[in-house]
Amino acid sequence: MAAFRARLKEYEDILNEDVIDMKRFRKLCFNGCPFESGYRSICWKKQRELYRHFVEDLIVKPGTDAAEGAQVDDHIDKDCRRLCPDLFFFQRATDYPCKELINADSRVETLRKRVEQCLITSRRRASEEYMVLKDGQEAHWEVVERILFIYAKLNPGQEYAEADSFFCFTNLMGEIRDIFIKTLDLDSHCGSLMAKLMSMLKEKDEALWHRIEELGLKPQYFAFRWITLLLSQEFPLPDVLRIWDSLFAYEDRFHFLICICCAMLMLLRMEIIQGDFPTSMKLLQNFNNTKLDLQTVLSKAVEF
Amino acid sequence: MAAGPYNYSYIFKYIIIGDMGVGKSCLLHQFTEKKFMADCPHTIGVEFGTRIIEVSGQKIKLQIWDTAGQERFRAVTRSYYRGAAGALMVYDITRRSTYNHLSSWLTDARNLTNPNTVIFLIGNKSDLEAQRDVTYEEAKQFADENECSAKTGDNVEDAFLDTAKKIYQNIQDGSLDLNAAESGVQHKPATPRNPLNTDQTPSKEGCAC
Numbered sequence: 001m002a003a004f005r006a007r008l009k010e011y012e013d014i015l016n017e018d019v020i021d022m023k024r025f026r027k028l029c030f031n032g033c034p035f036e037s038g039y040r041s042i043c044w045k046k047q048r049e050l051y052r053h054f055v056e057d058l059i060v061k062p063g064t065d066a067a068e069g070a071q072v073d074d075h076i077d078k079d080c081r082r083l084c085p086d087l088f089f090f091q092r093a094t095d096y097p098c099k100e101l102i103n104a105d106s107r108v109e110t111l112r113k114r115v116e117q118c119l120i121t122s123r124r125r126a127s128e129e130y131m132v133l134k135d136g137q138e139a140h141w142e143v144v145e146r147i148l149f150i151y152a153k154l155n156p157g158q159e160y161a162e163a164d165s166f167f168c169f170t171n172l173m174g175e176i177r178d179i180f181i182k183t184l185d186l187d188s189h190c191g192s193l194m195a196k197l198m199s200m201l202k203e204k205d206e207a208l209w210h211r212i213e214e215l216g217l218k219p220q221y222f223a224f225r226w227i228t229l230l231l232s233q234e235f236p237l238p239d240v241l242r243i244w245d246s247l248f249a250y251e252d253r254f255h256f257l258i259c260i261c262c263a264m265l266m267l268l269r270m271e272i273i274q275g276d277f278p279t280s281m282k283l284l285q286n287f288n289n290t291k292l293d294l295q296t297v298l299s300k301a302v303e304f
Numbered sequence: 305m306a307a308g309p310y311n312y313s314y315i316f317k318y319i320i321i322g323d324m325g326v327g328k329s330c331l332l333h334q335f336t337e338k339k340f341m342a343d344c345p346h347t348i349g350v351e352f353g354t355r356i357i358e359v360s361g362q363k364i365k366l367q368i369w370d371t372a373g374q375e376r377f378r379a380v381t382r383s384y385y386r387g388a389a390g391a392l393m394v395y396d397i398t399r400r401s402t403y404n405h406l407s408s409w410l411t412d413a414r415n416l417t418n419p420n421t422v423i424f425l426i427g428n429k430s431d432l433e434a435q436r437d438v439t440y441e442e443a444k445q446f447a448d449e450n451e452c453s454a455k456t457g458d459n460v461e462d463a464f465l466d467t468a469k470k471i472y473q474n475i476q477d478g479s480l481d482l483n484a485a486e487s488g489v490q491h492k493p494a495t496p497r498n499p500l501n502t503d504q505t506p507s508k509e510g511c512a513c
Binding site for chain 2: 220221224225228229233278281282285
């Protein structure tokens, strides 16, 4: 507890400086941001004012290109509605709805309504499947939708930004956007990261690497999702936030991501060596079920 | 999962393809777990499942690859088609667009699998009769199909079993050559095996799944 208090104090000191020592700050964040006193949100916060302008320009006063964007909007809408359906959070009304939209006069529709109106044809609107909120309220998934919508508008070449992610942070997207360009899926970024994972494994644990090759457990079968979604489906949400603290703080985040993936494989060493193809495949595709302690995974990853 | 020395004579590789949100993962889950998964996350890349079934007294292990339906994953999912013995092509009977896209899925399936791959059409969500957007008769004209519901489990077994029967029949009448590369079928002598090595896949390229 004393150590924890000391860490909180360290955050306080750094953040109270007139000029934040980013190097020291990153190092601190790498070890996990405390939820207390809202430090995590301070650490993750970026350029709020700019974002507000985007909301203003792109949603409140949209241009005339409504039709061409309709498909992207629909895609984002579909994804957001299915965002983490097991967490009630996303279906619940937010305490912080976007004031510009909610208080705006009734001519401004929410994105939800706009997409619904664009796509009435042949599309069943499954309001029975989703909780319907009163006007003037919006669910958390709608907040995510807005972020992704703005991202899509600002990056027209990017067909679509992945749903169950909070990758909205522009600086992070700047680094991972290649992952989300489908023509690059295999040869470019994600492919090279998967190759990097396998060569790291070969170096750290050749016997295990050999077994994985022998069974035909190709990295596309499991590591594709690990990498594209930055492990968000392999761990429970609190653990994901902890992993992302490190990824956001670490300068070479993809290197560390690969270290984590490699550690995950090595911690399942015995199961993979003794198991057959179907058993190992299911194990790797459902890492969440292994209940491996995140701290064990991270400590191993840091060793690399 | 497969504890103990299961006896089965064949392994068939299946893929499930079709538009996003038609219920591919729910079908797989219903078939392997006999449960409806209401809150199903998007499939990223592929998901894998297995089940042992029986056709004409022969035990057959199905290894099923459920692919992501999102257009943007097509480049990735295409790499899973190779060496499939059966392809379940799924659309949603309440969304015509998913039916209209079948021809493009069929083209992919035809181009990327072998000529003997059994392609089976499935109209999912038959429990939502009131919202039906594609009639059974219309789909029947396009191809022999099977309507089912991953929610209620109705006809789901049949979809997977009928495909297996057809593949088995192709083996019996010799039109499917088991020795051909990427036939999607592996023959296994039905003898008790060392439990540690049950259904070990040979490392031969193309049959690894």
